[in-house]
Amino acid sequence: MTLRELEYLIALADHRHFGRAAEACLVSQPTLSTQIRKLEETLGAPLIERTPRTVMLTPFGEDTVERARRIMREVAEIRSSALRSLNPEVGTLRLGIFPTLAPYFLPHAVPRIHRQFPRLETLLIEEKSDALLARLRSGNLDAAILALPVNDDHLKAEFLFEEDFLLAVPAAHPLARRQSLVLGDLNRYDLMLLEEGHCLRDQALDVCRLSGASERTSFRATSLETLRQMVGANVGITLLPELAALHPASGDIRLLRFEGISPNRRIGMCWRTGSAMGAFLETIAGLLRDVAQELLADIRR
Numbered sequence: 436m437t438l439r440e441l442e443y444l445i446a447l448a449d450h451r452h453f454g455r456a457a458e459a460c461l462v463s464q465p466t467l468s469t470q471i472r473k474l475e476e477t478l479g480a481p482l483i484e485r486t487p488r489t490v491m492l493t494p495f496g497e498d499t500v501e502r503a504r505r506i507m508r509e510v511a512e513i514r515s516s517a518l519r520s521l522n523p524e525v526g527t528l529r530l531g532i533f534p535t536l537a538p539y540f541l542p543h544a545v546p547r548i549h550r551q552f553p554r555l556e557t558l559l560i561e562e563k564s565d566a567l568l569a570r571l572r573s574g575n576l577d578a579a580i581l582a583l584p585v586n587d588d589h590l591k592a593e594f595l596f597e598e599d600f601l602l603a604v605p606a607a608h609p610l611a612r613r614q615s616l617v618l619g620d621l622n623r624y625d626l627m628l629l630e631e632g633h634c635l636r637d638q639a640l641d642v643c644r645l646s647g648a649s650e651r652t653s654f655r656a657t658s659l660e661t662l663r664q665m666v667g668a669n670v671g672i673t674l675l676p677e678l679a680a681l682h683p684a685s686g687d688i689r690l691l692r693f694e695g696i697s698p699n700r701r702i703g704m705c706w707r708t709g710s711a712m713g714a715f716l717e718t719i720a721g722l723l724r725d726v727a728q729e730l731l732a733d734i735r736r
Contacts, residue, residue, distance in 0.1 A: 622647030
């Protein structure tokens with residue numbers, strides 16, 4: 436059994452097609468097919484069911500693919516560890532972040548990373564939280580910036596910052612004349628929220644439950660900027676995270692803070708507990724924490 440054979444098997448599981456799997460592995464289809472058969476002979480059991488149109492994994496094949504993925508992740512960690520032992524600031528950082536934070540935080544954080552680590556290549560992936568967690572667990576990301584808590588014993592979560600939620604209302608709205616408000620002030624209103632899959636939607640629903648507010652079910656936005664534009668168009672009101680206040684709101688929008696119990700979200704950076712980059716990721720987390728604290732201090736002045 437060789438690592439190359441396991442690589443071919445994983446590619447076949449991903450593509451479910453010999454030709455596409457061979458293309459992804461940069462080999463000919465006969466070569467890939469021969470190596471898969473050799474692996475089956477070595478193991479003494481079939482890995483795939485060959486049909487004229489599709490490729491299906493046997494139950495043993497499914498189990499073997501999952502084990503092969505773990506093996507290949509460990510191999511990647513060994514290679515990464517070797518590189519980092521020579522120079523922890525050279526190489527590639529694959530960093531994930533969710534959409535309701537990315538446009539407000541990354542333009543400030545990435546230049547700071549590049550200034551401190553000029554030889555580091557940063558690959559950024561913007562996905563919803565569930566997709567980021569899947570990529571992180573599979574080894575396709577080195578780290579991800581996520582809303583806390585993240586309950587996974589195989590992931591280390593480093594706290595970065597906490598940001599409040601602000602209420603965004605049209606300038607003509609009755610609440611726009613207020614300097615601030617408390618959660619109970621929302622109990623007569625409907626809030627526009629994001630569509631399913633966004634962690635911010637779940638956090639906003641928690642605010643609705645605490646305040647007695649309701650969701651405006653006739654509209655669900657695909658992005659935070661859509662919500663902002665709808666508020667500016669006097670369609671409704673919504674919650675925006677504090678860092679979104681860095682983007683100047685139009686004159687048609689007022690952003691209001693909550694007094695007393697202020698709804699908020701906690702943000703952290705997560706990576707696999709066995710990552711060879713662990714010590715370096717701690718440094719990156721510290722840098723991101725500093726950037727966030729500076730941004731929030733400016734907003735709160």
